[in-house]
Structures are given as C-alpha cells and as structure tokens.
Amino acid sequence: MSDTAAGLLQVGLLVALLAAAYRPFGGYMARVYSSGKDLRIERGAYKLFGVDPKADQTWAVYARSLIAFSAISVVLLYLLQRLQHYLPLSLGLPSVPSGLAWNTAASFVSNTNWQSYSPEQTMGHLVQFAGLAVQNFLSAAVGIVVAIAVIRGFARSKTDRLGNFWVDLTRTTLRILLPIAVVGTLVLVAMGVVQNFSGGHEVTSVVGQTQTIPGGPVASQEIIKELGTNGGGYYNANSGHPFENPNPLSNLFEIFLLLVIPVALTRTFGLMIKDKRQGYAILGVMGTIWAAFTFAATFFETQGAGTATQAAGAAMEGKETRFGEWASALFASSTTGTSTGAVNSAHDSFTPLGGGTALFHMMLGEVSPGGTGTGLYGMLVLAVLTVFVAGLMVGRTPEYLKKKITAREMKLVSLYILTTPTLVLAGASIAMGLAVARASIFNTDSPHGFSEVLYAFTSAGNNNGSAFGGISANIPFYNTALGLVMLLGRFVPMVLVLALAGSFAQQQPVPITQGTLPTHKALFVTMLIGVVLIVTGLTYFPALTLGPLAEGL
Amino acid sequence: MASNLPGSVRQFGVAIRALLVFTVALGIIYPLVMTGAAQALFHGNANGSIVKVNGKDVASDLIGQTYGKQWFQTRPSAVDYNAMGSAASQYGPNSPELVKLIDQRRQEVAELNGVDPSQVPPDAVTASGSGLDPDISPAYAAIQVDRVARERGLSVAEVQKLVKENTKGRTLGFLGEPRVNVVTLNNALAAL
Incomplete structure (x- = not known):
C-alpha cells in the first residue's frame, strides 16, 4: 500500500470512529445535563460540598462559583508542588521552585498544560496523580459546564438562571469523564x-x-490528558514517549480521545436547543477547518522543506519511527485544533510551514473543534459575530437561534474576541523587547527563533499547551508572564461568555420571519468559516509573516 | 458589591470542600484502583514490558538503547537513550547545526556499514521525538545486515531471518509506519 493510501485510510478510520460516537455520545451528554435526577453518590457529594442541587444560579453566581473553584484549585496545586519533598511517592525530588510552581498551577487549572519543566526530573508521582491529573479532570469539566450554561442561555427564555455550577461540574466528572477514563485506562x-x-x-x-x-x-493520567484536551505529558516527550503512546493503534486512539468530546458536544448543543441542524452546521464549520489544517500539515511534512530536512531526506527529526510523517501530522493538527497541546513529535523540528500550520491552527482561537466545551462556546461567539456581520450587510436586526443580537451582546462578543489576541501579541512583543526573554530562544539563526516566542504566547493565550520546545521557558519572565496569560486567556473569555448567555436567557424568543438568516445552511457555514479565518487571520498575519512565513517562503 | 460578599465567601467554602472531595476521588482512589486493575490484568505491560535474556532483565521492549558495532544500531538520540530524561533535539528545520550533524551522521553510518552515503535513510541521521525510539525503518535495518553478520560470524540469511521476525508492518495494514524493533532484534542476537 502506498504511503498516501495508508495515510488517508488512517484519517478515514479516525473520522469513521468519531462519526460512530457522535449521536450516542452527544445524546448521552444532553441527557446528563437535562436530567432532573441526581445519583445517590452525587447527592452525597452535594451534602459534603454544602450546596443545594436544585438551586439554579444566575450567570454571575455561576461565574463566581467557577472562579472560586478555579482559584482554590490554583492554590492547592501550588502548595502540593511546593511541599513535594514532604510528601510520599515523590521519588526524592525537591520542592518545585516558586516561579515554576505558579506557572504549572496556572497551566493545569486553565486546561493549558504548558510545561516549562521536564517531568522526569521535576514532578514525583504524587504531585502528578493527586494534583496534575485531578486538574486534568476538573479543568476539562469546567470548560464543558460553561458550554452547557451557554447552550441553556440560548435554549431558555425570560429567566435569569443558567443552571447550577456544582451540579454541572459533578455530573460532568462522574457521569462523563470518569467512566470513559476507567475503561480507557x-x-x-x-x-x-x-x-x-x-x-x-x-x-x-x-x-x-x-x-x-x-x-x-501513566495510563490513568494519559487517558484524561487526551479526553479532557489537557495535554500535559507524564514524561517530557509527551505522547512521543513509548510509555505514553507505544504504537500506531494507541496513537489513533489518543487522537480519537482528544477530538471526541468537542465533536460530540455539537450534537448535545443541537439536541438541547431542539434544532439538531444547528449542531450539524457548527460541526460542519469545525470539521472543514480541521480537515484543511490536517491536509496542510500533512502536505508540508511530506514535502519536507528546510535545509536540514532535505539533508536528512525526510522530515523525521523529532518524529518517532512508528508514527512517521502522516500519523505525526494528524496528531499535530488535532492537538492544535483542540487546545490539547499533547504532542507525539517535536513541533519545533517540523518543516517551516508545517510548524506554521500548527501555530496558525491555535491562533484561530481553538474552535476546530476546540477544547472540551471551550471549542463549542468559542464557535458560538463567532457565529453571533457572523450573524451580526450579515445583518449589517442587509440592514436588519441580527438574530441567532431566536435571540436578538443587540449592542450589549455585541460588546461582550467584541471583548471576547479581542482578549486572546491582545494577550498573545502584547506578550510576544514584550518578550521580544527584553534581552532576558530573547536569550531563551534556541534556534537563533533564523526567523524560527521568533516563531518559538510567538508559539509560546499563542499556546498560552489559547490554552493549548504545546510548544516549539527549544525555548528555555523555565525562567522568571516566562513563568510569570505565561502564567498570567494562561489564566487571563482562560477566565476572562469564560466570564464574558457567561454574561452573554445570561443576557440571551433573559430575552423572549423572536419569531422566525422571512428576514431571518437561516443558520443551518451551507451559506451560513461558509460565512462562519470566512469569519473565523478573516478575523483571526488578519489579527495574526503580521506576526506570522515575521516567523513561519519568513522562514518558509 | 458589599451585598455580594457573603455569597462570594460562601462559594469559596464550597469550592474548598468540593476540591478536597474530588482530590480524594480522582487523585487517590481512581489511580490506586486503576493501578490495581492494570497490575492484575496486564502485569507485563503495566510494568514497562520488561524483557529478559538468560533470566536477566535487559530492557523494556518499548525503550531504545545504544549498541556497539557488533549489533544493530538505534537512531540518533538527543539524550543518548537516557530513559529518565526523554527529549527531542528541538533543532529547527533550517538549523545549520542540525545540517552539520546530519552530514556527519550520514558519513559515519555509511562508513560503519560499508554503504554509499546516498543509501543511508532519513531515520538513521535524525533524532527521534522521545530520544528513546526503539524502532528503525526496514531500510536502515537492511543496510546493517551485512555488517552484523560479518561481525558476529553469522550468515546473512540468519541475520535477515531475525530482522524479519522483529519487523512490524503497519498496524491493520495502514496505521503508522513499518518498523524494526532494534531492542528485541539485538536481544534475539544475544540469545543465539
């Protein structure tokens, strides 16, 4: 069988597995969040937490619960690392230094899993399984519950209630993530x-x-690392390590895991707003972009540009023999499109445009199909923007899913869309202006060095977590700055989108008229793809020209 | 905002209790139970697929090692196969240092195996993503057969047979890449 035929079959099997899981899993998740019944174990948990599961929260209380939970999570994870030397199963490793412990706590609570440390030499078993892996579950769940609250914002009317954060969090963890993790381990x-x-x-x-x-x-952490679009490796080489990802079958399974929740949530969305076609439309946009980036990454890696790549004869630097170019490119496009950040090969050593594809894929804002929950609400925000742009063109009051898009909603959408690029571009600019930050660049001989810095801030701001790994990020500047960028890039958009959901929930549904733009048809799907590419593309194009484009063209 | 304060404080109390409950469930019970189950069901895999030669633990068949010239060679490694410090080289695709390294490795591999430099395949001159890759391409194994046979006083056919036994095709015919496991291959040579 030719390389191309085998590679295409590999992609085909992945898509077939996702298609098979789509309806049952998306439907199951919809039932989890629509059910009025609590399991006995959940009732016990609510008693321990001290919450009333029947008490629905306003968007502001929902957001405050989420922020409180995440803040406490940062504190506990920080303390666990600082106290590592007193704890059992720490393999004799010392306390994690404060700057690094802050960065890692921010990283794992924000679902980024950026790692400016080498796990084998830094984190003992206990910190990994009782600290990092716990946040792999919980940060994934936090992302999902925000998406669910946003869906309720569209589905409900004339109410200021979006659900109960603690109930959503517990159900996500116990009914969705944990059962899959147990079997998957x-x-x-x-x-x-x-x-x-x-x-x-x-x-x-x-x-x-x-x-x-x-x-x-490792297995019990690897499974949730992929399923929860986290990406923090138990070992430094991440999913390139033979003990994390031993063969081509485990590789395909891991790619499936990191895509399955973001993909199936579009079904959950369609079911909960009682219009499945809207879910298909969103999935269509996500799938089209993912397919295009997968094609591009594979094309550039198999073409093998670059002086070193050509001296070797193929883009095998930083890639494992068992995966080769196709399975590495497929992993790269899926991990950068889902905010996972796990890697099965070294992105820093990818061809100039292959690595640039991974970088640009993150810049789209992690919506193709995005992280667990974050991908869906990120795309819904862009859908609102698309409806607004279309409304401007024809001079009508825009509406999406029977909700009016007024000045208040557009302000929230605009702030949401501006947050991440501001963090990424300001962060990368400041870093390039500081000698101490520039000194961390590894590949200093070409525009590739700038790409390392841009990649780091893009990865942190979009909560991805992968890296152009040459950069020596374990210095006070990057630990502090990237920690801040990760938390702001995670929680500012979350609060804004919850406010948006609260605003939609209070509205009365507007009747569909002849003037309503259908948002489930090919025209809208095309427009939304255009908005995703144009808004983010134009924002980042100047930065990209200085890095991967300068190197690759 | 003052009226929100008690609510916010209460949320922090709930948050602390919830995080502790989840930490016990997901951070202690879950990994312990999974480790117990994995150890019971898949003992060998769960403990790193350790392989024995003549009764002694010599390797994990998933983790590469370095070998002398009487043996099949693994790929270059950024960490010299230190299994406690996996890493890639992180050289960029236009790195002049990497070009130099690749040229040098190509000469060395060609010389060691007595082949033309153009016959040296890409995986023989590039470092893997983990630095612990146990596998090489069938092409890299093929150029090493004559040397290993000569060095060990074996027939080429014998060595080729062992290579074949330690070669895996693509999983299901289309997943991943064909490869030869150098660790199990060299262990087979040692056990002869």
Missing part, C-alpha cells in the same frame, strides 16, 4: 502504556550498559 495498558508506582527499574542491556526504566501511573 485499561485499553491503554492493554496497548502497552505503563501503570505502576515504581521509582525506576534498573536493567542491564545485552552490551552491559545500565538503563533506568521510568515508572508511574
């Missing part, structure tokens, strides 16, 4: 991923050299 171990508490197992090779084989409860 065993699937991963069956494929070869390790799951133990060993501090390292010494072997002596057939040539007499000793080698320490690392351990850890």
Whole structure:
C-alpha cells in the first residue's frame, strides 16, 4: 500500500470512529445535563460540598462559583508542588521552585498544560496523580459546564438562571469523564502504556550498559490528558514517549480521545436547543477547518522543506519511527485544533510551514473543534459575530437561534474576541523587547527563533499547551508572564461568555420571519468559516509573516 | 458589591470542600484502583514490558538503547537513550547545526556499514521525538545486515531471518509506519 493510501485510510478510520460516537455520545451528554435526577453518590457529594442541587444560579453566581473553584484549585496545586519533598511517592525530588510552581498551577487549572519543566526530573508521582491529573479532570469539566450554561442561555427564555455550577461540574466528572477514563485506562495498558508506582527499574542491556526504566501511573493520567484536551505529558516527550503512546493503534486512539468530546458536544448543543441542524452546521464549520489544517500539515511534512530536512531526506527529526510523517501530522493538527497541546513529535523540528500550520491552527482561537466545551462556546461567539456581520450587510436586526443580537451582546462578543489576541501579541512583543526573554530562544539563526516566542504566547493565550520546545521557558519572565496569560486567556473569555448567555436567557424568543438568516445552511457555514479565518487571520498575519512565513517562503 | 460578599465567601467554602472531595476521588482512589486493575490484568505491560535474556532483565521492549558495532544500531538520540530524561533535539528545520550533524551522521553510518552515503535513510541521521525510539525503518535495518553478520560470524540469511521476525508492518495494514524493533532484534542476537 502506498504511503498516501495508508495515510488517508488512517484519517478515514479516525473520522469513521468519531462519526460512530457522535449521536450516542452527544445524546448521552444532553441527557446528563437535562436530567432532573441526581445519583445517590452525587447527592452525597452535594451534602459534603454544602450546596443545594436544585438551586439554579444566575450567570454571575455561576461565574463566581467557577472562579472560586478555579482559584482554590490554583492554590492547592501550588502548595502540593511546593511541599513535594514532604510528601510520599515523590521519588526524592525537591520542592518545585516558586516561579515554576505558579506557572504549572496556572497551566493545569486553565486546561493549558504548558510545561516549562521536564517531568522526569521535576514532578514525583504524587504531585502528578493527586494534583496534575485531578486538574486534568476538573479543568476539562469546567470548560464543558460553561458550554452547557451557554447552550441553556440560548435554549431558555425570560429567566435569569443558567443552571447550577456544582451540579454541572459533578455530573460532568462522574457521569462523563470518569467512566470513559476507567475503561480507557485499561485499553491503554492493554496497548502497552505503563501503570505502576515504581521509582525506576534498573536493567542491564545485552552490551552491559545500565538503563533506568521510568515508572508511574501513566495510563490513568494519559487517558484524561487526551479526553479532557489537557495535554500535559507524564514524561517530557509527551505522547512521543513509548510509555505514553507505544504504537500506531494507541496513537489513533489518543487522537480519537482528544477530538471526541468537542465533536460530540455539537450534537448535545443541537439536541438541547431542539434544532439538531444547528449542531450539524457548527460541526460542519469545525470539521472543514480541521480537515484543511490536517491536509496542510500533512502536505508540508511530506514535502519536507528546510535545509536540514532535505539533508536528512525526510522530515523525521523529532518524529518517532512508528508514527512517521502522516500519523505525526494528524496528531499535530488535532492537538492544535483542540487546545490539547499533547504532542507525539517535536513541533519545533517540523518543516517551516508545517510548524506554521500548527501555530496558525491555535491562533484561530481553538474552535476546530476546540477544547472540551471551550471549542463549542468559542464557535458560538463567532457565529453571533457572523450573524451580526450579515445583518449589517442587509440592514436588519441580527438574530441567532431566536435571540436578538443587540449592542450589549455585541460588546461582550467584541471583548471576547479581542482578549486572546491582545494577550498573545502584547506578550510576544514584550518578550521580544527584553534581552532576558530573547536569550531563551534556541534556534537563533533564523526567523524560527521568533516563531518559538510567538508559539509560546499563542499556546498560552489559547490554552493549548504545546510548544516549539527549544525555548528555555523555565525562567522568571516566562513563568510569570505565561502564567498570567494562561489564566487571563482562560477566565476572562469564560466570564464574558457567561454574561452573554445570561443576557440571551433573559430575552423572549423572536419569531422566525422571512428576514431571518437561516443558520443551518451551507451559506451560513461558509460565512462562519470566512469569519473565523478573516478575523483571526488578519489579527495574526503580521506576526506570522515575521516567523513561519519568513522562514518558509 | 458589599451585598455580594457573603455569597462570594460562601462559594469559596464550597469550592474548598468540593476540591478536597474530588482530590480524594480522582487523585487517590481512581489511580490506586486503576493501578490495581492494570497490575492484575496486564502485569507485563503495566510494568514497562520488561524483557529478559538468560533470566536477566535487559530492557523494556518499548525503550531504545545504544549498541556497539557488533549489533544493530538505534537512531540518533538527543539524550543518548537516557530513559529518565526523554527529549527531542528541538533543532529547527533550517538549523545549520542540525545540517552539520546530519552530514556527519550520514558519513559515519555509511562508513560503519560499508554503504554509499546516498543509501543511508532519513531515520538513521535524525533524532527521534522521545530520544528513546526503539524502532528503525526496514531500510536502515537492511543496510546493517551485512555488517552484523560479518561481525558476529553469522550468515546473512540468519541475520535477515531475525530482522524479519522483529519487523512490524503497519498496524491493520495502514496505521503508522513499518518498523524494526532494534531492542528485541539485538536481544534475539544475544540469545543465539
């Protein structure tokens, strides 16, 4: 079989698996959030939390609960790292330095999972499984519940209530993430991923050299790392490490995991607003963009541009033999389109335009199909903008899903859309202006060095977490700045979008008239794709010309 | 805002209690139960797929090692196969240092195996993503067969047979890439 045929079949199988999961899983999630019944274990949890599960919250209380929970999460994760040397199963590793502990706490609570440390030498087992992995569950759940609250904003009318944060959080964790994680952990171990508490197992090779084989409860963390679009590796090499991703089948399974929730949530959305066609339209936009970026990444990697790439004969620097170019490019486009940030190959060593594709994919704002929950609400914000732009063209009051788009909504949408690019571009500019930050660049000989810095801030601002890994980010400037960018890039948009949902929920539905723009048809899908590409493209184009475009063209 | 204060404070109390409950459930019970189940069901895999030669633990068959010239060679590694510090080189695609390294590796591999530099495949001159890649391409294995046979006093056919036994095609015929596991291949040579 030719490389191309095999590669296309690989993509085809992934799409087929997602298609098979789409209806049952999307429907299941809709039932989870629509059900009036609490499980017994959930009732017990609510008692321990001290909350009334029947008490619906306004958008402001929902947002305050979310912020309080996330703030406490940052504090606990910070403390766990700082106290590592007192804790069991820490493999003799010292307390994590304060700057790094702050950065990592911000990173894992914001679902970014940027890692400016090498796990094998920094984080013992306990911090990983009792701290980082817990946030892999909870930060994913927080993203999903915001999307659910936004869906309710569209679905409900004449109310100021969006649901209960604690109930949504608990149901997401116990009914969606945990069951899949339990089964998936065993699937991963069956494929070869390790799951133990060993501090390292010494072997002596057939040539007499000793080698320490690392351990850890890796599978139970790997599964939620992908499923929750987190991306923080148990090991430094992340999903390129043979113990995290041992073979081509585990590779496909992991790509499936990081796409399945963002994809199926469009079904949940369609069901909850009682118009499945709207869900298909949103999925159509996400899928089209993902397909285009997957094609581009694969094309550039198999073309193999770059002096070093051509000296080698193929773009295999930083790639594993078992994955090669196709399975690496497929992983790269999926991880950058979902805000996951796990990598199975070194993006820094990708061809100039292949790496540029990964960078640009994040810049779209993580909506193709985006992170768990964040992808859906990010795309819905862009849909509102699209309806508004279309309304301006024909001179009508714009409306989306029977809700009027007034000045208040447009202010929130505008602020939402401006937040991340401001953080990314201001952050990268400040870094390039500081000698100490420029000194962290690894590939100093070409525009590639600027790409490393731009990639870092893009990854942090969009809560992706992947890196052009050459950059030495474990210095006070990057730890502090990227920590701030990650938290602001996560929670400012969340509060704005919850405010938007609160505003929609209070409205009375407007009747559909002849003048209403249908938002489930090909015309709207095309317009929305255009808005995604134009708004973000124009924002970032000047920066891209200085980095990957200067290097690759 | 003053009227919101008690509500906000209350939310923090709920947040602390909720986080503690979730930490016990997801951070302690979940990994312990999963480790127990994995150890019971897939003992070998869960502990790193350790392989023995003559009764001794010599390797994990998923983690590459370095070998001398009587053996099949693994790919270049940014960390020299230190399994406690996985990493890629992070060289950019136009890095002059990487070009130099690749040219140098090409000469060395060609010389070691007595082949023309143009026959040296890409994976033989590039470092992997993990620095621990146990696999090489069938093309890289092929140019090493004659040397290994000569060095070990084996027939080319014998060595080729072992290479074949340690070669995997694409999973299901289309997933990933064909590859030869150098660790299991060299272990097979050692066990002869």
